[in-house]
Every structure is written in structure tokens, then in C-alpha cells.
Amino acid sequence: MTGTFWFLGGTVDVKLPAHDTDGRASVLEFTDPHDQSPPLHVHTREDEIWAVLDGEITFFVGDQEYDLGPGDVAFGPRGVPHSYRVRSESARMLATFAPAGIEEWFIRNGTPVTTLDQLPAHFDLNAAITTAAEYGLQVVGPPPTRTPKASDAVPAGTATPEEVRTWNRGIQDEFREGGGKVGGVFKGADMALLTTTGAKSGRPATTPITYYRDGDRILLVASNFGRDRHPAWYHNVRANPAATLEIGTETLTALATVTEGDERDRLFAHVVTLQPGYAEYQKNTDRLIPIVAFTIKEPS
Known part of the structure; x- marks a missing residue:
């Protein structure tokens, strides 16, 4: 299934789902507002590669922090706690997951949208966390705070x-x-x-x-x-x-x-x-x- 979904205050656009790659990988585009930051989490089934398209984002991978901008890329291996925080007014990035499958979690917990003026007023984070384990996803901490530089x-x-x-x-x-x-x-x-x-x-x-x-x-x-x-x-x-x-x-x-x-x-x-x-x-x-x-x- 492809489409755009409202998720955690931003949107997730499923660009390349599992059935197009025989399950080898999926590609999602995230568009997030300023200060957006998901809880610190671990993927147990897939590796993740982020490519920033627009804006400035800090990625947290293990004990490392990476301040990235357009054209920059970072890697989040499975089993390592990671998250990100948007530093600019807004930001867009492509996330590649290998193998595929995690996109089904975003689809299940997101709200389909066709225009940005349709965004819901509330996102049920607790419901998303409750279903995370079914997709090999573990929430291990609150959204991280960037260390001033x-x-x-x-x-x-x-x-x-x-x-x-x-x-x-x-x-x-x-x-x-x-x-x-x-x-x-x-x-x-x-x-x-x-x-x-x-x-x-x-x-x-x-x-x-x-x-x-x-x-x-x-x-x-x-x-x-x-x-x-x-x-x-x-x-x-x-x-x-x-x-x-x-x-x-x-x-x-x-x-x-x-x-x-x-x-x-x-x-x-x-x-x-x-x-x-x-x-x-x-x-x-x-x-x-x-x-x-x-x-x-x-x-x-």
C-alpha cells in the first residue's frame, strides 16, 4: 500500500512498499515540523538509512549525534537505539528500511491524508507504542535532546x-x-x-x-x-x-x-x-x- 499518512505530528509518504521490492527494502519520505522528535527506539528486524532532502536534522545513533542538512546521509543499524530531532522550521527526509515491513506499522497507526489541511488534531502515540512490538520495534526512552555545540x-x-x-x-x-x-x-x-x-x-x-x-x-x-x-x-x-x-x-x-x-x-x-x-x-x-x-x- 502506498500513500501519505499523518503520523506523530508530521507526514509519512510510502514511496516504495515491500511488494515492489519482494520484501528486500521499503522507502518512506518523512515531512516533519520544527522540533519533531520520536521517542528513542530500536529496530530489531531492519537497518535504516536516512537521506536529508530539506532542512536541518540532528540524528541520534547510539551515543553519537550527527547534525545533517540537505544531501547528507546517516545510517541506523538494527539493534542500536536511535532517533532524530528537526532543528529547522521543517524538514524532509527519505528513510530506507532493509528488509521491508516496518512501513506497515506506519500505515496501521497513521491517518491517510491527501492535503495538509486534513491533518488531524491529535496523534495517539500510546496506541502506536502498543503495536510496535508486533513489528520488531522497541521504544526505549523519551525523545532525545540535542547537545549544544x-x-x-x-x-x-x-x-x-x-x-x-x-x-x-x-x-x-x-x-x-x-x-x-x-x-x-x-x-x-x-x-x-x-x-x-x-x-x-x-x-x-x-x-x-x-x-x-x-x-x-x-x-x-x-x-x-x-x-x-x-x-x-x-x-x-x-x-x-x-x-x-x-x-x-x-x-x-x-x-x-x-x-x-x-x-x-x-x-x-x-x-x-x-x-x-x-x-x-x-x-x-x-x-x-x-x-x-x-x-x-x-x-x-
Whole structure:
């Protein structure tokens, strides 16, 4: 049986039922509102693959959390507790179950609909839970809550130095755990970890930062979130231009050059075309926001 069913506050569209695949797999499309999250549950008969079509969704699989957006995919193996929570205003995803069969549970407990204005006012979750065991489904806990991450936001202009340092450490952890990728407000951005030598302390200091390219050079913008003072890393590379950049899973040795005059203006204009927010940062401060170009040194 195919069709669209209202289920747990959203809709489930049975795209590919068991009889079309000889029971090998079924494909369902879920459309859910903001903050939708089913109870933590376990499938004992099938594996599950999620592919996000629209919106932002956090998937919980065992003790792991994955913040995914359009085009991202996650895997929920049978026997492992899992759930999800919609972070955006709404979201759509395709769920593939292998083997098929679980779609019959959604059909049994859902309400057939043809238009969204037909959605019922109430969903009987207890009835759905009561029938779950018949389909090898176990409810093992309440809907999970997403753990806040440093990448959910950037520090406010009023943030204290200690708050910024804490945020920096959180982004570094996300970067290294994600193999050089960071989500949240930085999802899709090119991120690097810049390690410089302290101008006064002489100790290494690491800063997460968005980077841009100008030919073979890596460009970093010393915006400091539009504050009236240069970031510490900028003072560090002026005193000691040697630095390292972690990009993806690589650690590169580089030499910094502070650009000036027409070159700085050209590069700043280039960066603004890629990230217009830097123009607002420049408006918010009297200092000229520097552009620092890093030349990667080839291994000797």
C-alpha cells in the first residue's frame, strides 16, 4: 500500500512498499515540523538509512549525534537505539528500511491524508507504542535532546576573553572529531585551525578560522568578529610569520604575509563577495580589517 499518512505530528509518504521490492527494502519520505522528535527506539528486524532532502536534522545513533542538512546521509543499524530531532522550521527526509515491513506499522497507526489541511488534531502515540512490538520495534526512552555545540553560534561582541577561548576550544574539538569539518553556522564553510607562536608568551596558540583562497595562497581575515582590536593571532604572525594550518586532515607549514594597500583592498573585496558579513564587520569598527596571506611551504 502506498500513500501519505499523518503520523506523530508530521507526514509519512510510502514511496516504495515491500511488494515492489519482494520484501528486500521499503522507502518512506518523512515531512516533519520544527522540533519533531520520536521517542528513542530500536529496530530489531531492519537497518535504516536516512537521506536529508530539506532542512536541518540532528540524528541520534547510539551515543553519537550527527547534525545533517540537505544531501547528507546517516545510517541506523538494527539493534542500536536511535532517533532524530528537526532543528529547522521543517524538514524532509527519505528513510530506507532493509528488509521491508516496518512501513506497515506506519500505515496501521497513521491517518491517510491527501492535503495538509486534513491533518488531524491529535496523534495517539500510546496506541502506536502498543503495536510496535508486533513489528520488531522497541521504544526505549523519551525523545532525545540535542547537545549544544560551539558551532551553533559565534561569540557576541560582548563576549569575554574566557568565553571566546572556551568557544575556540569547542570548535577545535568539533573540527578534529569531524575530520576537518564543522557544522552549525559554519556548515559548508572552509575551516582551518591556525597555530601561531605567541608574540609575548612564545607559546603556541591555536585558533579556528574560516579561510579563503587566492591562487595558491590561503587568505585569513583578521576580523575578530568586528571588534575594535585585532585578534591575537594577527599580532602573533606579525612578530613571527611562521605558522601551521590544519585543513581537513592535513597539517601544513606556512609563512604569513600581511597584505597592504591596493592588494589588501582587492583581497578584501574578493572575500566580501564570498562572505558579505565581513563588510558589516568593517562598518562596525574604525580599524582597517587586515587580510593575511599564507604561502604553503613544500616539505623539504
